[in-house]
Amino acid sequence: MPHLSRRQALSLLPAAGLLAVASPVRAAASGADHARLLANTVAMLAGTSDSNTRPEVAAKLAAILRTARQRLTAMDQAGDGELFAGLTLGADDAALRQAFQFLYEIALATRTPGGELDGDATVQRRVVEGLQWLHERHFGDQAAGYYGNWHNWEIGIPTHVSRTLVLLADLLRDERPALTSTYLATMDAYLRNGKDGDVDLDSRFHTGANLADITANRILQGALTADDARVAKAIADQATVFATIDPYDLRHGVTDGYYEDGSFIQHHSVAYTGSYGRILLTRVVQTLKTLEGATTGSGLGEVVYRWITDGFAPLIFEGWMMEIVKGRAVSRTNTGYADVGIIVEAIADLADHVGGDSALALKKYVKHLPAADTGSFVSPVSIARYSAIRSDDAIPAADLNPPSRSVAFNAMDRAVHRRPGYAFALARSSERISKYEYMNGENLMPWFQGDGAYYLYLAGEDQREVFGVDYFTAVSPYRLAGVTAPVEERRTVPELYGRFWYENPGHPLNFTSSSESQNTYVYFPRGENAFSGGVTSGVYGAAGFVQSDDVAYTAKQEGVLPEDFVAYRNARATKSWFMLDDEIVVLVAGVAGQGGRAAVTTVDSRIAAPGDAVAVTGERWQGGAWQAGDTTPPRWLRYANGTRGTAVGYAFLTRQPVTAGLETVTRSRRVVRTSNPDTSVTKNVFTASVTHPAGGQVPELAYALVPGATEAGLRGYARGTVRVLANDRHVQAIEHKGLGIVAANVFSDGPRLAGRMLVDGPASVIVQSGERTVVALSDPTMRRDRVSVVLHGPRLRVDSADEGVKVRRVPGGMLIQATTRHAHGRSFTATLR
Incomplete structure (x- = not known):
């Protein structure tokens, strides 16, 4: 996976983002197109007149309307102290988050072109009144709030609130202008794992997918209030998630993110491509869509393309996300195909933000994967785009994985x-x-x-x-x-x-x-x-x-x-x-x-x-x-x-x-x-x-x-297809004569015999012999400066070798040595003949 440093990531930022890094004061004059940011977001969430006339989008529109009517009925049936019938508030943070979600779902229907509630000001005012009611009784009091899970207060609730405020921005500006600023001040105050009501890149809570969520919300908040400084800093903060994690040169102590070998980590030490990695992918692609035409430059789409090819594709088998990268989400009932459906939406959208060859490869992959359940897509526009790709006979289906592939994450x-x-x-x-x-x-x-x-x-x-x-x-x-x-x-x-x-x-x-x-x-x-x-x-x-x-x-x-x-x-x-x-x-x-x-x-x-x-x-x-x-x-x-x-x-x-x-x-x-x-x-x-x-x-x-x-x-x-050469706590090795392969893991220090190899352990080695002899080795401990193997047998000469690999003759064979310092388990290869 190509390495993208923090400096390189920042070099790809829109101008507003760069200004924020240099000076918040100068950023205020950068002039992002706030109206375009808001319009892009509404189109992404609610669709457009063009997208919503496509027959493939009809089921999504019907679901939006159906959900909104269910929420309105629950409002009608609410009892004393309730905003929605059966949703008890005051001690359950998840219930409060759900109340804000319900308001968002109603607001969404009122901005969905072609929908029965599109432009219904009466329904929109009910949502505004609901926002006011929730703030007065359950959200505005900082002393009473912030119980339960921090994620609901800093990410879950602000996501629904920010999107609802965007959807109803025109009505709020005309009839309730103070409500937006009131909510922004409250959400800033609840950002307690941040710094002064803003993102803190040194916080262990503001990393990876969580950071992408928070900054995506803050971009919208800045657009609502024409606050260039907020928009610029949020873009700059989010840009840090694009930088490849270098474990030997951590920024802000953060280990969460994508690594050079395609790995993704969240929660500092959890393999998490299939859950938090998926969330991060979705959020950054949504940000690319939000910023389109509203700020200058980007170029980060190609970075995300490498996340797909090197990080996600190996882990997706016939449309199923593998269990090994789901963390605690393995216990949920809707993982696997549903995970990949969300990823497919991001892939289809990403095709508009990368170069020609990359865009075509993504579209081919979309056609290669089993048909996704578009009901799980966020955007009607994405459904239309996905359907157009799937129905385009000029695009052949092709996997991003070669038929045979072995990946060491x-x-x-x-x-x-x-x-x-x-x-x-x-x-x-x-x-x-x-x-x-x-x-x-x-x-x-x-x-x-x-x-x-x-x-x-x-x-x-x-x-x-x-x-x-x-x-x-x-x-x-x-x-x-x-x-x-x-x-x-x-x-x-x-x-x-x-x-x-x-x-x-x-x-x-x-x-x-x-x-x-x-x-x-x-x-x-x-x-x-x-x-x-x-x-x-x-x-x-x-x-x-x-x-x-x-x-x-x-x-x-x-x-x-x-x-x-x-x-x-x-x-x-x-x-x-x-x-x-x-x-x-x-x-x-x-x-x-x-x-x-x-x-x-x-x-x-x-x-x-x-x-x-x-x-x-x-x-x-x-x-x-x-x-x-x-x-x-x-x-x-x-x-x-x-x-x-x-x-x-x-x-x-x-x-x-x-x-x-x-x-x-x-x-x-x-x-x-x-x-x-x-x-x-x-x-x-x-x-x-x-x-x-x-x-x-x-x-x-x-x-x-x-x-x-x-x-x-x-x-x-x-x-006798496979022969075991060694199997103890010091050395484990096998030989496959049909493939000409000898492979070994040496767990102990010092030279250890494995067949005709003398391996300086700890190390992992594969030797494949044929017309040429290919030697691959790595340091599985990630602690060693170098690893080496001596191949006993006839003299060979070097055909090619990776940087950092030295080959020389020694008595009785050939020494292959790789400099593994700061390689983080990477494989090194030499080809001999």
């Missing part, structure tokens, strides 16, 4: 491996990246989601039936695919403390709902291991991970945390994943349940509808059919869903008993999120796992995941 401890027919997604954690995210009663049982959990997506499936909220509902949190977990029972945060967080404001760490200590030890704790990373070589990848406790457990043992704070000890394991063409090879060593506990490694867990024709077959090492409940080690197993025509094979490269079988599970979706509907989900759950007994000799485990495998193919595979 090492900056966020994630990996994605794609092939025709499947995609494999892996989630790890480290001292840099959180093990999971829990917050506000969402993702109640997240404990092992960053401990090597993986997701194997098969082509042609409705992923809602295989993953999404139902996967986490039906599958035990201790049996997520790929996870090694101790045998124990844990309790959720609400079960432990009777609320959504741990509270102890009297402790020196000051545990409150949004305190830094809450983030560090409860909401998204990091691991304690440095080794989590990997290497890519062309379309192949290797990743390694040393499983550790999280920081909360260690801090509890050290006496840093209060006595009543509960922290759980993790199991130990050293793991590698070698991602090839037809298989992903998994090595597991050094497993220990710790504290007298056994541990279980889950080879796979998959769900299916109860009526699906699911079968599990297998073969023993000594021959003969493997049966469910068989204690004899299987040579291979195969899970097949005949109804969906999909299958996964499991070829075991080591001999140990495997517990595998099918179970019908019924649970409520509330087991993973307290605010989910109390809907019972029944799934047929397949699990294959290996138990590691407590205190005994723990054998190494090696197996291959084979997507789409047939029984005949598995019989052939088990006869």
Whole structure:
């Protein structure tokens, strides 16, 4: 991903933004076209006369009108002390945010061209009266406000208020001019995580998607009051989110944002492309639309284009957003396809803000993805634009991903491996990246989601039936695919403390709902291991991970945390994943349940509808059919869903008993999120796992995941397609003779043998031999100045090498050395012949 520094980002700003950085006084004279800003925003939200006559937009217009009428009915039926019937205000910040949302939805219908309420001044006055009522009774009193979640007061409510004020700007100017300025002053006062009522780039709350939200609101507020200084500073503040995060030269201490390898982080250490990254994408594209023709210059569209190609596209499989980058949103009922629908709207809009080749590539991608539900689009104009792209026969469909792709998102401890027919997604954690995210009663049982959990997506499936909220509902949190977990029972945060967080404001760490200590030890704790990373070589990848406790457990043992704070000890394991063409090879060593506990490694867990024709077959090492409940080690197993025509094979490269079988599970979706509907989900759950007994000799485990495998193919595979060269806590390495690949993760310091390679660890290495020999290596710890490998064998000469790679002859072979200082896990490659 091309690096964009803060200086480069600022160089692309509109002139008004640059002036704000230099001098707020000079910015006041920059003269942004405020009327155009407001008109652009109304058009974006409500559509135009042209867009709203398109038949594809009719359903959106009907939904806008229907919602507005529902809200008006609720106003008509409101009782004493209510603005909307059934919405109790005064102690629930979410209810107050909802009241402002309802007013916005009514106002929107009155500005939607072609709608029955378009221009209805009577309805608009009802909205204005509602704004006045809410301010007088529930929003204006600073002493009574700001309870609950800070996000509602600084982002949620101001978003609805700012947009409503824009929609009703003409009426307010003529009939209630003081209301806008009154609201702006109040919203500034509620910006308590800012500075003097404005954004503070040093605040841990004003980063990434949150910063984009706040600044987008402030651009609108400045346009409403013709305040050039506010507009200019908001544009300049938002521009900082376009800068690529350099972890070795942080600005304002911010780690939230996009990284050079395409990773996106929010909440300082959470892999979050699929949720907050999506929000950031949406907001900045909306800002580009708002500013169009109202300020000079931009050029930031090409930066966002790279977010799409390098950050989002690898994570979208057949229109589904992968689980590994959703944070706590994995527990929500509307992720996956809905996430991508929102992204598609941004992509369609972005095509108007980038160059010709980039615009065409985006349009091709829009046609490549499955048809989106345009009902989730914000803008009628976007629906019209999207529909025009989809119906244009001159635009061929084309993926932004090549058919085969392996991506190491090492900056966020994630990996994605794609092939025709499947995609494999892996989630790890480290001292840099959180093990999971829990917050506000969402993702109640997240404990092992960053401990090597993986997701194997098969082509042609409705992923809602295989993953999404139902996967986490039906599958035990201790049996997520790929996870090694101790045998124990844990309790959720609400079960432990009777609320959504741990509270102890009297402790020196000051545990409150949004305190830094809450983030560090409860909401998204990091691991304690440095080794989590990997290497890519062309379309192949290797990743390694040393499983550790999280920081909360260690801090509890050290006496840093209060006595009543509960922290759980993790199991130990050293793991590698070698991602090839037809298989992903998994090595597991050094497993220990710790504290007298056994541990279980889950080879796979998959769900299916109860009526699906699911079968599990297998073969023993000594021959003969493997049966469910068989204690004899299987040579291979195969899970097949005949109804969906999909299958996964499991070829075991080591001999140990495997517990595998099918179970019908019924649970409520509330087991993973307290605010989910109390809907019972029944799934047929397949699990294959290996138990590691407590205190005994723990054998190494090696197996291959084979997507789409047939029984005949598995019989052939088990006869030696892959050879394990090493599998212990120091070195894990494999050889694939058909591909000419030797790959290794070396976890210990110093030189270690892996086949014909001598690797100076810690390091990850892939060597592919053929007409040429390609060597790729990286530092998964992100701590080393250099890594190296010696290839034993015939003399070779350099064909090409990345910058920072040196190659020279040494006794017995060739030394390839890469300077990895400040490379943040990047892969380095040399080609020899």
